[in-house]
Amino acid sequence: MPLKAHLIEARNRLFKSALAMLPGIVIGWILYDPLMYALTEPLREISLTRNINASLNFEGVTTSFDLKIQISLILGLIIASPVWIYQLWAFITPGLTKRERRYTLSYMFASVPLFLAGIFAGWIIWPNIVRALTSFTPTGGSNIMKAVEYLQFALQLMLFMGVAFLVPVLLFALNAVGLIRGKTYLKAWRFTILGVTIVSAMAAPGSDVMSMFFLATPLLVLYFGAIGLCLLNDKRRDRRDAKKARESEATADVPTPSTDLEIL
Structure with missing residues (x-):
């Protein structure tokens, strides 16, 4: 268009x-x-x-x-x-x-x-x-x-919580399409905590610590929950890929029939 x-x-x-x-x-x-x-x-x-x-x-x-x-x-x-x-x-x-x-x-x-x-x-x-x-x-x-x-x-606060609950969807979506593995998310946990703290401090209307704490906690819980789902999905994908690899190796040892070679 x-x-x-x-x-x-x-x-x-x-x-x-x-x-x-x-x-x-x-x-x-x-x-x-x-x-x-x-x-x-x-x-x-x-x-x-x-x-x-x-x-x-x-x-x-x-x-x-x-x-x-x-x-x-x-x-x-x-x-x-x-x-x-x-x-x-x-x-x-x-x-x-x-x-x-x-x-x-x-x-x-x-x-x-x-x-x-x-x-x-x-x-x-x-x-x-x-x-x-x-x-x-x-x-x-x-x-x-x-x-x-x-x-x-x-x-x-309520709108921020609504957006926070979308974090697992985004993280799992990137993992499901194969762009980012769960271990990659897990390795960045220090930067994640720092980033969540900064974002919560910016999103909190007041300058008090308590409001920032109430905003940051759900984000961290959702983030690490999404990591757990990504790790499980990676294990399932790895088992599937390993099974396909074994099947490919097994078929590779079988000689091609002469009839198939004649057709080729």
């Missing part, structure tokens, strides 16, 4: 993805109030149990309205994730071979539930993070947070 046709194809894929987000945006707009109540539940619990004033501050006249729009857009993006992930796959698949298409299709089906599972995991650990980060506030004190920063913290 010429460049113009590729650009038109990309525009159409983006339009379909944006169109799929509309129902999610409407749902996010409707669920804004119960979602805000659930996200701020840890603050109410902290206020009751620890005798401190933990609450949100909505600065400005339009802050509440802006937050409602932002949350609706993010929920639309999450709900429409199966559609835009498929559109991305459909855009790149014409340039792949039949074997590569089969691999990428299976990984696409695995990516959607893993991404949503990561979002859900972020939702589960969110109250624990809030409790841990506000535990340093002395009893009788006040912890009044900016609503924008609080919600950005929550949503950024």
